Amino acid sequence: MLQAADIKFYHSDKAANDGTCGGRMNELSQIVSGVKYAVFPAVTSDQRASGAGIFRKIHMANRNGETPPEPAYNARFAIVGDSNGGDRFYAKSGGYADIKSTLDTSTGWTGGGALHASMSAGATMIQIAFPANDYDVPNNRYLAIMDTSNRCWVKTADEAVTGESAGTGEANYSVSLVSAPVDEGTLKVHYTIGGNTYMAVDDGSGAVTGVNITSGSINYNTGLLTLQFNNQADDVTCDYAQRCFSFSGNVATVKLGEQVPYSFNSADTTAGVAVELGDLEASLSVMQKTSAAGGFSVGACVLKNTGAAYDEITIMFTSGTAFSAAGLYEGSLGNGTINGTYAPLNKRTSVPLFSIPASAWSGVWASGDVLEIRLIPAAKAVWIKNIIPAGTGHTAINTLKTLWHVD
Known part of the structure; x- marks a missing residue:
C-alpha cells in the first residue's frame, strides 16, 4: 500500500x-x-543589488518498494504563500x-x-494576493488553500461560451465579447462567405x-474582437472559454468550479x-x-520504482539469442540473452533499471535486429524559478512553503 513516506x-x-x-533525477540527492x-x-x-x-x-x-510497485495517481505540487524575503517564486512542470x-x-x-479577503465555506470565488501580477491561473486547475487548521x-x-453572435452582413467587425476575460488560445470564430463556412482561431x-x-x-482582458474580411461575412459567431481569473494590481480574483469546503480567514x-x-x-x-520475425512483450517485464x-x-x-544494450544516458548496460533474465542495474541505486525475463521474447530474432525501448521513472519534474528584484534586502532565513498531493 502506498504511504505518504513513499513520496520523496x-x-x-x-x-x-x-x-x-x-537533467534527469539524481536518486542520490534527496x-x-x-x-x-x-x-x-x-x-x-x-x-540582491542588481536583480x-x-x-x-x-x-x-x-x-514505493513493492513488487509490482504501487502507483501514485494524480500527483500535484503547489507553492502556497509567497516568500518572506522580498523575492518571488514560480513553478511549472518539466520534462524527464x-x-x-x-x-x-x-x-x-x-x-x-x-x-486577500476572508471567505466562508461554500464560496465559489477566491482572491489571492500574489507577489506580482504575472502568475498564471489556468482554467480547470487545482488550487491549494491552507491555514493552520x-x-x-x-x-x-x-466556463465555455458557444455560439455568441458577433453580427452579420459586414466586412469589418468590432465587438466586445460578453463573457470577458477570454482564455488565451480558446477563441473560435465561425463565419460564412459566399455560401462557404469557415473558422478562424486565435494564436494565444x-x-x-x-x-x-x-x-x-x-x-x-476586455473581450474586444476586431475582424477585417476581404468580403462580406455573414453569421459570425464565437466560441471561447471565459478566463477564470483577472488581476487588479497583484490581487487575482479567481472563479472556482466547485465550492470551498471550509471557511478561511485572510489573516x-x-x-x-x-x-x-x-x-x-514506472513504465516501459x-x-x-x-526485426522481421522477433517479438517482444512489454507486459512481461518487471519494474521497480x-x-x-x-x-x-x-x-x-x-546473434539469434545474444544482444548488447546501451542507454542514451546510462551508457553501456552490458550483454544479455533471450534465454535468461536480463536485469541491468541502476548505477546509483544498485536496483535493476528493469528486468526482462525469457518469457518476454518470442518469434525469431537475428543478428543485426534492434529493439529500442523507453524507460520512464515513477517521478515527474517541476521547475522552480526564483526572481530576486533589484534592491532586495538581506534575509537570514528565507522560506518557501509547498504542498503536494497524490491519490
Missing part, C-alpha cells in the same frame, strides 16, 4: 546558474524539508531530462500568495487568423496554483523494433 523529492543531475541546469539551501543557493549581495533570476529543477518521486537552455522561461508559471484542493472554473497572443481575414485581433491563509503532474508510475514502452530511471535504450542483437 530529489534534485536534478545539474544544479547550476546557467543553461545546463536540470531534498530534505526545512534544511537551509535545500533547493536554492544563497543569494549574493550582487544579485537576478535563478532556476532549479526538482523531481517528485514515488519510491530537459535543461534550462531548452525551457520556455516566459510562460506558464504558477505560484502562490496570501488570501485546514487545507483543501479546489478546481478553478472552466492576441492575433486572430482565418481564410479571407485580412486582419484580426482579440483583447483577452492566516495562503493559497497556490497546482502544477498537475499526472501519475507517478517500445520506441521501435527492427527505486530502479527505473529515464532512458532510451537500444538493444542490438549480435
Whole structure:
C-alpha cells in the first residue's frame, strides 16, 4: 500500500546558474524539508543589488518498494504563500531530462500568495494576493488553500461560451465579447462567405487568423474582437472559454468550479496554483523494433520504482539469442540473452533499471535486429524559478512553503 513516506523529492543531475541546469533525477540527492539551501543557493549581495533570476529543477518521486510497485495517481505540487524575503517564486512542470537552455522561461508559471479577503465555506470565488501580477491561473486547475487548521484542493472554473453572435452582413467587425476575460488560445470564430463556412482561431497572443481575414485581433482582458474580411461575412459567431481569473494590481480574483469546503480567514491563509503532474508510475514502452520475425512483450517485464530511471535504450542483437544494450544516458548496460533474465542495474541505486525475463521474447530474432525501448521513472519534474528584484534586502532565513498531493 502506498504511504505518504513513499513520496520523496530529489534534485536534478545539474544544479547550476546557467543553461545546463536540470537533467534527469539524481536518486542520490534527496531534498530534505526545512534544511537551509535545500533547493536554492544563497543569494549574493550582487544579485540582491542588481536583480537576478535563478532556476532549479526538482523531481517528485514515488519510491514505493513493492513488487509490482504501487502507483501514485494524480500527483500535484503547489507553492502556497509567497516568500518572506522580498523575492518571488514560480513553478511549472518539466520534462524527464530537459535543461534550462531548452525551457520556455516566459510562460506558464504558477505560484502562490496570501488570501486577500476572508471567505466562508461554500464560496465559489477566491482572491489571492500574489507577489506580482504575472502568475498564471489556468482554467480547470487545482488550487491549494491552507491555514493552520485546514487545507483543501479546489478546481478553478472552466466556463465555455458557444455560439455568441458577433453580427452579420459586414466586412469589418468590432465587438466586445460578453463573457470577458477570454482564455488565451480558446477563441473560435465561425463565419460564412459566399455560401462557404469557415473558422478562424486565435494564436494565444492576441492575433486572430482565418481564410479571407485580412486582419484580426482579440483583447483577452476586455473581450474586444476586431475582424477585417476581404468580403462580406455573414453569421459570425464565437466560441471561447471565459478566463477564470483577472488581476487588479497583484490581487487575482479567481472563479472556482466547485465550492470551498471550509471557511478561511485572510489573516492566516495562503493559497497556490497546482502544477498537475499526472501519475507517478514506472513504465516501459517500445520506441521501435527492427526485426522481421522477433517479438517482444512489454507486459512481461518487471519494474521497480527505486530502479527505473529515464532512458532510451537500444538493444542490438549480435546473434539469434545474444544482444548488447546501451542507454542514451546510462551508457553501456552490458550483454544479455533471450534465454535468461536480463536485469541491468541502476548505477546509483544498485536496483535493476528493469528486468526482462525469457518469457518476454518470442518469434525469431537475428543478428543485426534492434529493439529500442523507453524507460520512464515513477517521478515527474517541476521547475522552480526564483526572481530576486533589484534592491532586495538581506534575509537570514528565507522560506518557501509547498504542498503536494497524490491519490
